[in-house]
Amino acid sequence: MLATAAMVASACGGSDETGSADGEGPVELSIATFTEFGYEELLQEYDAAHPEITISHRKTGQAGPHHQNLITKLGAGSGLADIEAVEEGHLADILDKAGQFHNLEEIGPEGVGPDRWLDWKYEAGKAKDGSLLGYGTDIGPLAMCYRKDMFEAAGLPSDPESVKPLFQTWESYFAAGDDFIANSDVAWFDSAAQNFNAMVNQLEVGYFDRQDNLTVERNPEIKQAWDQVTAAVERGQSAGLTAFSNEWNSGFKQGAFATKTCPAWMLGVIEEQAGAKHKGKWAVTDAFPGGGGNWGGSYLTVPKQSAHPEEAAELAAWLTAPEQQLRAFRAKGTFPSQVQALESTELREHSNEYFGGAEVGALFAEQAKKVPSAQYKGPGDGQIQENVAAPVLQSVEQGTSPDEAWNNFVNGAKRVGR
């Protein structure tokens, strides 16, 4: 009851102050993020430097609930923060509702232009009508992580330079997998869905074309990726572990697979799950089958529900500036998407002890440049990836035939697209 009263009071307070937003009364800004953005210190600093602004930070532990809450409150028409963080995988749902967000090119501060970000990162934040809905924060450029010791034991080349040819294309990758499993009793990769997602993300046209038509059934490249992955599963290359499950975590500890698709943030996950026992056994190289790719990263948006959109956009622009993003990287390892930040010596000299002292900063900065243009994501793109492709590929790992599974995949995608 008290909380409700307080909320009503503060909501009234907020609307009273709308008129005096030009620097007189205090402005209350809220920002909603999920997992770790590394913003704690930054927000305090901004708060201190701007006496007219007070900032409240709403932090959610997981991405799923955060985005559910976001969509639900968009529907309800109230309750959102002034700045809402959106993850790349959920971005399509937001771009689809462009009318409910501010165009940051219009309300954002001067001088925050496309040249701040990597091209593909900037373009992906734009809705169909060309309005910019989100300022890019971090990205997840892909490289390949692998178990050095297992490669050696199976007679494959193992140092980061000489493994590169294996990770040149998906063909060479799966062929190397055949060699590997012939000489080893562990699997080549962790999960089919992890590879398939990366493959589809690299395509020029993904699950939807620009007219929002579902392409799954008639896009030969998707089918090709599907065939490659499922064939590899049938040949026994997959450990069949669902990513981020307990079994998957155990798989790292037990050394159940030899390679792992590795966005920049995955290094931390591997270190945590594989543990000190495997220090120095994991390595990473600046090669990824089929060129580059991106997995993860977020945007900051300003919903139309915000009472102080311009102040919110200013804060969002500040948070996503290269200097601040570098500090967030230092705090929580979120890899920057800003050109200047990627060039900074601090980032480029950043190395990782667990991965044998590899200069991972420079490595991922190079991988980020290899990402092809931003693939268009239709509404429901993330759902197809998460709720259709992943389970169906899991069913192949559990014994369903690839043909039957493909039908399930097409039908499931159609249901989402309905």
Added chain:
Amino acid sequence: MTTRTVVDTPRRQRPDRERRAGTPRRWRQRLNRWDVKYSPYLYIAPFFVIFGLVGLFPLLYTAYVSVFDWEIGSTDPELVWLENYELLLADEQFWKTLVNTLSIFVLSSGPQIVIAIALAALLNARLRGPTGWRVGVLLPYAASLVAIGIIFANLFGPQYGLVNSVLEVVGLDRIDWQADRFASHLAIATMVNWRWTGYNALIVLAAMQAIPREVQEAAIVDGAGPFRRFVTVTLPMLRPTLIFVVITSTIGGLQIFTEPRLFDALPGSNGGSENQFQTMTMYMYQSAFENFDLGYAAAVAWILFLIVVLVALVNFLLTRRFVSSGEVDE
């Protein structure tokens, strides 16, 4: 209590009433009459008002939503009448979830109630430190459901789970507890049973202790053995309690959500790679909050409601029939 005070009041005031005459007296009389007639309703009204707000209104509003093609965030949902229901009845996944729900329900509620009665009978025997034992069976219920879910999902892990390791040690084949439909139901039912059996056992135990000793003693005098006494005396006298236990576990069992949800390793799939353990509630959740199709989800909710009512009714009748066959009290 209340009624008596109310009735008493005019009697005490009679002299007063005689002194005054006309309207006030009649007015007061009328007030008194109203008081007697309507006050009790006023006293119980808060429950019904709250129930109406948080129970009945959502129920009816869900029915209203279910006749629209209503997406979260859409400003102008289209009225489609029964189309959601038609789609639903032709939806393979829906029937699959219905079968899953019933299967998990039977696998959990059936053994659960039998074991609960047996446990209660054991707890009813003379034991050292009875309270300790009784609290013991309730402990699983006190544990956090989420923690239980995570622990059981770990135990039943297909590759590194303890259950499979044990199976291997005794020379049996490993079971893929998540891929196989029946195995997954069994694993989930185990989770449910572990949590709820003790709880039900305590309710049954309370009812057992309320059975008058004379009846049992009379049966002993008649020469009935312990088993015979249990079947012909105890069970029939437990009937109202068993009906209660069966109905609450029907409602809970058909709405099962958390256990299968946590059993799934894949965050997106919602009930296994081919929905092999997706329940109706999970399908409803998926429709509403993953596919953002509120109308469809509302239709699922209503069908689920009807099924719960139906199954609870059937169970009520069955329990009445079976348990009264002892023919002691009727």
